[in-house]
Amino acid sequence: MSNKNGALLDIRNLSVEFETAGGTLRAVDGVSLSVDAREVLAIVGESGSGKSVSMLAVMGLLPWTAKVKADAMLFQGRDIMNLSPAERRKIVGKDIAMIFQEPIASLNPCFTVGFQIDETLKMHTNLTSRQRRDRTVELFEAVGLPNAADRLSAYPHQMSGGQCQRVMIAMAIACDPKLLIADEPTTALDVTIQKQILDLLVSIQVEKDMGMIMITHDMGVVAETADRVIVQYKGKKMEEADVLSLFEKPQHPYTKALLSALPENATGDRLPTVSDFVFDEAPQTGARP
Amino acid sequence: MLRFFLSRLALLIPTFIGVSIVAFAFIRLLPGDPIMLLAGERGMSEERYQQLQSLYGFDQPLFVQYFHYMTDLLQGDFGTSIVTKRPVLQEFLTLFPATLELSLSAIILAIAIGVPVGVIAAVKRGSWLDQTVMGAALVGYSMPIFWWGLLLIILFSGILGWTPVSGRISLLYFFPPVTGFMLIDSLLSGQPGAFKSAVSHLILPTIVLATIPLAVIARQTRSAMLEVLGEDYVRTARSKGLPPRRVIGLHALRNALIPVVTTIGLQVGVLLAGAILTETIFSWPGIGKWMVDSVFKRDYAVVQGGLLLIAAIIMIVNLIVDVLYGLINPRIRH
Amino acid sequence: MTSTNTKDPNAAVGLEGGTVIAVSRRARLAEFWYYFSQNRGAVIGLYVFIAIVLIAIFAPVLAPHSPTMQNRGFFLLPPVWEEGGNWSFILGTDAVGRDVLSRLIYGARFSLFIGVVVVSVAVSVGILIGLIAGYFRGAVDTVIMRVMDIILAFPSLLLALVLVAILGPGLVNAMIAIALVQQPHYVRLTRAAVMSEKGRDYVTAARVAGAGNIRLMFKTILPNCTAPLIVQAALSFSAAILDAAALGFLGMGAQPPTPEWGTMLAEAREFILRAWWVVTFPGLAILITVLAINLMGDGLRDALDPKLKRS
Ligand SMILES: Nc1ncnc2c1ncn2[C@@H]1O[C@H](COP(=O)(O)OP(=O)(O)OP(=O)(O)O)[C@@H](O)[C@H]1O
Ligand SMILES: [Mg+2]
Numbered sequence: 001m002s003n004k005n006g007a008l009l010d011i012r013n014l015s016v017e018f019e020t021a022g023g024t025l026r027a028v029d030g031v032s033l034s035v036d037a038r039e040v041l042a043i044v045g046e047s048g049s050g051k052s053v054s055m056l057a058v059m060g061l062l063p064w065t066a067k068v069k070a071d072a073m074l075f076q077g078r079d080i081m082n083l084s085p086a087e088r089r090k091i092v093g094k095d096i097a098m099i100f101q102e103p104i105a106s107l108n109p110c111f112t113v114g115f116q117i118d119e120t121l122k123m124h125t126n127l128t129s130r131q132r133r134d135r136t137v138e139l140f141e142a143v144g145l146p147n148a149a150d151r152l153s154a155y156p157h158q159m160s161g162g163q164c165q166r167v168m169i170a171m172a173i174a175c176d177p178k179l180l181i182a183d184e185p186t187t188a189l190d191v192t193i194q195k196q197i198l199d200l201l202v203s204i205q206v207e208k209d210m211g212m213i214m215i216t217h218d219m220g221v222v223a224e225t226a227d228r229v230i231v232q233y234k235g236k237k238m239e240e241a242d243v244l245s246l247f248e249k250p251q252h253p254y255t256k257a258l259l260s261a262l263p264e265n266a267t268g269d270r271l272p273t274v275s276d277f278v279f280d281e282a283p284q285t286g287a288r289p
Numbered sequence: 290m291l292r293f294f295l296s297r298l299a300l301l302i303p304t305f306i307g308v309s310i311v312a313f314a315f316i317r318l319l320p321g322d323p324i325m326l327l328a329g330e331r332g333m334s335e336e337r338y339q340q341l342q343s344l345y346g347f348d349q350p351l352f353v354q355y356f357h358y359m360t361d362l363l364q365g366d367f368g369t370s371i372v373t374k375r376p377v378l379q380e381f382l383t384l385f386p387a388t389l390e391l392s393l394s395a396i397i398l399a400i401a402i403g404v405p406v407g408v409i410a411a412v413k414r415g416s417w418l419d420q421t422v423m424g425a426a427l428v429g430y431s432m433p434i435f436w437w438g439l440l441l442i443i444l445f446s447g448i449l450g451w452t453p454v455s456g457r458i459s460l461l462y463f464f465p466p467v468t469g470f471m472l473i474d475s476l477l478s479g480q481p482g483a484f485k486s487a488v489s490h491l492i493l494p495t496i497v498l499a500t501i502p503l504a505v506i507a508r509q510t511r512s513a514m515l516e517v518l519g520e521d522y523v524r525t526a527r528s529k530g531l532p533p534r535r536v537i538g539l540h541a542l543r544n545a546l547i548p549v550v551t552t553i554g555l556q557v558g559v560l561l562a563g564a565i566l567t568e569t570i571f572s573w574p575g576i577g578k579w580m581v582d583s584v585f586k587r588d589y590a591v592v593q594g595g596l597l598l599i600a601a602i603i604m605i606v607n608l609i610v611d612v613l614y615g616l617i618n619p620r621i622r623h
Numbered sequence: 624m625t626s627t628n629t630k631d632p633n634a635a636v637g638l639e640g641g642t643v644i645a646v647s648r649r650a651r652l653a654e655f656w657y658y659f660s661q662n663r664g665a666v667i668g669l670y671v672f673i674a675i676v677l678i679a680i681f682a683p684v685l686a687p688h689s690p691t692m693q694n695r696g697f698f699l700l701p702p703v704w705e706e707g708g709n710w711s712f713i714l715g716t717d718a719v720g721r722d723v724l725s726r727l728i729y730g731a732r733f734s735l736f737i738g739v740v741v742v743s744v745a746v747s748v749g750i751l752i753g754l755i756a757g758y759f760r761g762a763v764d765t766v767i768m769r770v771m772d773i774i775l776a777f778p779s780l781l782l783a784l785v786l787v788a789i790l791g792p793g794l795v796n797a798m799i800a801i802a803l804v805q806q807p808h809y810v811r812l813t814r815a816a817v818m819s820e821k822g823r824d825y826v827t828a829a830r831v832a833g834a835g836n837i838r839l840m841f842k843t844i845l846p847n848c849t850a851p852l853i854v855q856a857a858l859s860f861s862a863a864i865l866d867a868a869a870l871g872f873l874g875m876g877a878q879p880p881t882p883e884w885g886t887m888l889a890e891a892r893e894f895i896l897r898a899w900w901v902v903t904f905p906g907l908a909i910l911i912t913v914l915a916i917n918l919m920g921d922g923l924r925d926a927l928d929p930k931l932k933r934s
Contacts, residue, residue: 055519059528061524061527061528066493086532088529089531089532090530091530092527092530093528093529093530093531094530097528098528100521100524100525102521105520105521105522106521106522106524107522107525108522108525108526108540108543108544109522109544109619109620110543110544110547110617110618110619111540111543119529119531120529121528121531123530123531124530153617155620157619157620168323168525171525171529303769304769304772304776307769307770307773307776308773308776308777309771310773311777315785316788318789319788319789320789320791323632326845331789350834352850357797357934404728411788424664425916427664427914427918428910430917431861431865431910431914431916431917432910432913433868433869433884433885433906433909433910435868435869435872435888435906436888436902436905436906436909436910437906438893438904439888439892439902439906440902440906442895442896443896443902443903446896447895447896447899469829512638525802558775558778558779559778560778561778561781562778562780562781565778565780565781565784565873566869566872566873567780569873580781580784581784581873582786584785584788584875585874592785592788596777596781596785599777599778599781600776600777603776603777604776
C-alpha cells in the first residue's frame with residue numbers, strides 16, 4: 001500500500017536531527033510513509049518517538065536547529081523539500097494544514113478568532129472581505145460552533161479548550177486542504193469533549209474528501225478513525241499495517257504492548273504498561289504486503 | 290474599561306497624599322527657619338516676621354498647616370517663587386512644554402529604534418548582529434549621560450560645528466509661544482529657517498536623553514520576543530503559510546509588546562531624571578534645569594512645588610500606561 | 624574527595640552534617656561558576672572589575688602624582704600623544720595643573736566606596752523592612768508598601784538631589800540619599816520572595832519544630848530568596864556609582880578638590896571645547912566601571928536564576 005504511485009503525500013527516508021548542547025539528537029530516523037487522498041493514516045508511538053517532529057518537518061515548521069533530510073518528500077507528486085520558502089508557503093496552510101495538541105496555546109491571545117481565520121483566507125484566496133466573513137461563519141457552523149456570527153469577535157481566552165480546538169479545525173479546513181495533519185488533537189481536552197472532536201474530524205474528512213494523518217497515543221482513537229497505522233518508536237518506524245490486521249495480528253512486540261494497554265485488554269486488576277514488555281528494537285520489515 | 294481606569298485612579302489617591310506629605314515636610318526638614326527659607330529675606334523686622342508667620346500659618350499646629358497646604362494645592366496654589374515672585378504653577382506651566390517636547394522626542398526615538406532592533410536581535414539570536422546590538426545596548430544602559438552629552442557637544446558642536454551648544458532655538462528668531470513646542474511654534478511662525486534651527490537644537494539633547502530608554506527597550510524587546518517566538522501560536526501562524534514578516538511583525542510582536550509597554554511606562558521616571566542632567570548640560574529651559582537651578586538658588590518654594598508636580602506627572606503617565614496595557618492585552622480588557 | 628563521597632552513598636550519609644553541607648556548597652559554587660563562565664561578557668566584566676579594585680587598593684603606589692597637587696606651569700597640558708604632551712602627565716593635566724591620571728586612579732576608590740556603602744545600606748535596610756512587611760503582612764505591610772510607592776513616585780535622581788539639598792552637599796550625604804532612594808527595590812523583592820516562600824513546606828516544618836519569628840525570617844526564609852537580591856545588588860551597585868557621579872556633576876555630591884569622577888567632570892565642563900581630555904577621561908572611567916559591573920550582573924542573573932535564562 002505504501003510507496004504507491006500517485007499517493008497524496010509520499011515521504012521517503014526522512015531523518016531529522018537536532019543540534020543540541022549535548023550533541024546531535026536524531027529525533028526521526030529513516031521514516032518512510034505515504035498517505036492517499038481520502039485515507040486516514042494514524043501514527044502511534046510513545047512520547048518522544050518523533051511523531052510530531054516528522055510531521056513538523058513536512059510542514060516546514062521546525063526550528064533552525066533542526067536538520068531535515070529525506071530522499072524525497074512528494075506532495076501530489078511535487079517534491080516540497082526543494083521548494084523555495086515562498087513557494088512552500090503557498091502549499092502549507094492551503095493544501096496541507098495542521099492542528100495541534102494544545103488548542104488554547106495554539107491560538108494567538110491578542111487577536112480575535114475571527115481575525116485569525118480571516119487571515120488564512122486572505123493569504124490563500126482571492127475572496128473579498130465580505131465573502132471571507134461569510135466563509136468564516138460557514139466554517140464555524142461546520143465545526144459546530146453555535147452563534148457563529150457573534151463568536152467571530154471573541155478572543156481565545158473567552159473560549160473553552162474544546163471550542164478553541166473547533167476554531168483550530170475551522171482554520172485548518174478554511175482553504176479546503178487536501179491533507180490534514182492532526183497532532184494529538186484531543187489529548188489536552190476533557191474526555192467527554194474528545195469523542196466529539198474526533199467525530200467532527202472524521203466527518204469533515206469524509207465530507208471534504210481529505211487525506212488525514214492522525215497522530216495519537218491512543219489505540220482507541222486509532223481503531224475509531226484510521227484506515228492504516230504506523231507504529232513509531234525512538235524515531236524509527238516499527239510497523240505499518242492496516243488497522244484490522246494490526247489489531248488482530250500485531251507483529252512487533254512494542255505494538256502488542258500498546259494494544260494490551262487498552263482497557264479492554266486489561267487482565268487482572270492492573271493495566272499493563274508498555275514497559276511490562278521486553279522487545280528488541282529491530283523493525284519488523286517486510287511483514288506486511 | 291472605565292471601571293478598570295477608575296480603580297487605578299483610586300489607587301493613586303493615597304500615593305498622591307503621601308507625595309504631598311513629603312513635599313509638605315520638605316520645607317520643614319530643611320535646616321534653618323522655614324519662614325526665612327520661604328520668604329527668602331535676609332534680616333527682617335520682628336513685625337514683618339510675625340506677618341509672614343501668620344501668612345504661611347507656621348504658628349498653627351502641623352495638621353492644620355497641612356490642611357491649609359492641601360486646600361491651597363487643590364485650588365491650584367503651589368506656592369510662590371522666592372526669586373521671581375511668580376506662582377510656582379505658572380512657572381511650571383511655561384517651562385513644562387520644553388521638557389515635554391524633549392522627553393517625547395526622546396521616547397519616540399527610543400521606541401522607534403529600540404523595538405525594531407530588539408526584534409531583529411531576537412530573530413537572529415546568537416549572530417554577530419545580535420551580539421553587537423546587545424553589546425551596544427549594554428553600553429548605552431551603563432552610560433553616564435551627562436558625560437555622553439558633553440562628548441557629543443565636543444564632537445558635533447566643537448569639532449564638526451554642526452549643532453548649537455545650548456538652548457532651544459537660535460536667538461535670531463523670536464516669536465510668541467503658541468503651543469509651547471518649539472518645533473510646532475517655529476513652523477507656525479513662518480520665519481524661514483526657524484524650524485531648522487529648532488530641530489538642530491533638539492537633536493543632541495534628544496539623543497542623550499533617549500540613550501538609556503533606548504537600551505532598556507531594546508533589551509526588553511529582545512527577551513520578550515525570544516520568549517514569544519517559542520510559543521505555540523507563532524507555530525500556528527507559520528503553519529497557515531503566513532510570510533515571516535507577518536508572523537514576526539504581527540503575531541509575535543503584538544504579544545511581545547505587552548511587557549515592553551510596561552517597560553516603556555517605567556522609563557518616564559528615567560526620562561525625568563535624565564531631563565535634569567540633559568537640560569543642565571544643554572541649558573534647555575525645562576523643568577529639570579528649573580529644579581536644579583532652584584536648589585542652587587535655595588528657591589525652596591519652587592523645589593517644594595516642583596517636586597509635587599513632577600511626582601504627579603509620573604503618576605498620571607503611569608496611569609495612562611496601565612490603561613494602554615489594558616488596551617493591548619485582551620486578557621485584561623475583558 | 625567529592626567523587627569518593629558520591630560513589631559511596633553510605634560515606635555521605637555517615638559524614639557529619641557540616642561536611643555534607645560544605646560539599647554541596649562547593650558543588651553549588653562549581654555549578655554557579657560553570658554558568659557564570661559560560662557568559663563571556665560576564666567573565667570580561669569580572670576581570671575588569673578586579674582590575675579596578677586593585678587599582679583602587681594600590682592607588683598610592685600606582686598614581687604617578689598626588690591627586691590634589693597643583694603643578695604650576697602645567698595647566699591644561701594635553702595627553703602624551705597630543706602635541707605638547709608630557710610623559711610625566713600621561714593623560715594630561717586639568718585647569719589647575721593636577722595630573723588627570725592620578726586623579727582618575729584615586730577616583731576609583733571613591734566610586735567603589737560609594738557603591739559598597741550604598742549597596743550595603745540599601746540592602747540591609749531594604750531586606751529588614753521587606754522581611755517585616757512580607758512576614759507580618761496586614762497593616763504593617765500596607766503602610767510600608769505605601770511609603771515605598773511614594774519614594775518610587777519620584778524620579779530617583781530628583782529625590783536624591785532634594786535630599787542632598789536638605790542634608791547639605793557632600794559625598795556622605797549623597798550616599799545616604801542614594802541609598803534611601805534605592806532601598807524600595809530591595810523591600811519589594813524581599814517582600815515578594817518572603818510571601819512566596821512563607822507557604823512552603825520547609826517553613827511550616829521549621830515553625831512546627833518551634834522556630835521563632837526572628838529565626839524563621841533570617842535563618843530559614845532569607846537564605847532561600849538571595850538570588851534575586853544578589854542580582855539586584857549588582858544592578859544597584861552600578862546605579863549608585865552613576866547617581867553619585869551625577870550628583871557630583873551637579874555640584875551636589877563630593878566637593879572639589881575630591882578626585883571623584885563626577886565632580887571632576889563638573890570642574891572640567893567649562894573647558895569642554897578647549898581641553899577634551901579633562902572631560903573625556905573621567906566619564907570613560909565611569910562608563911568602564913559601570914559597564915563591567917553590569918556585565919557581571921547579567922552573568923550573575925544567568926547563573927543564579929535559571930528561570931530567567933534565555934536560550
Ligand atoms: N526543538 C527541538 N530541539 C531539540 N530537540 C527536540 C526539539 N523538538 C523535539 N525534540 C526532540 O525530538 C524528539 C521527538 O520529539 P516529538 O515531539 O516528535 O515526540 P512525540 O512523538 O511527538 O511525543 P509526544 O507524544 O509527547 O508529542 C524528542 O526527544 C524531543 O526531545
Ligand atoms: Mg508530539
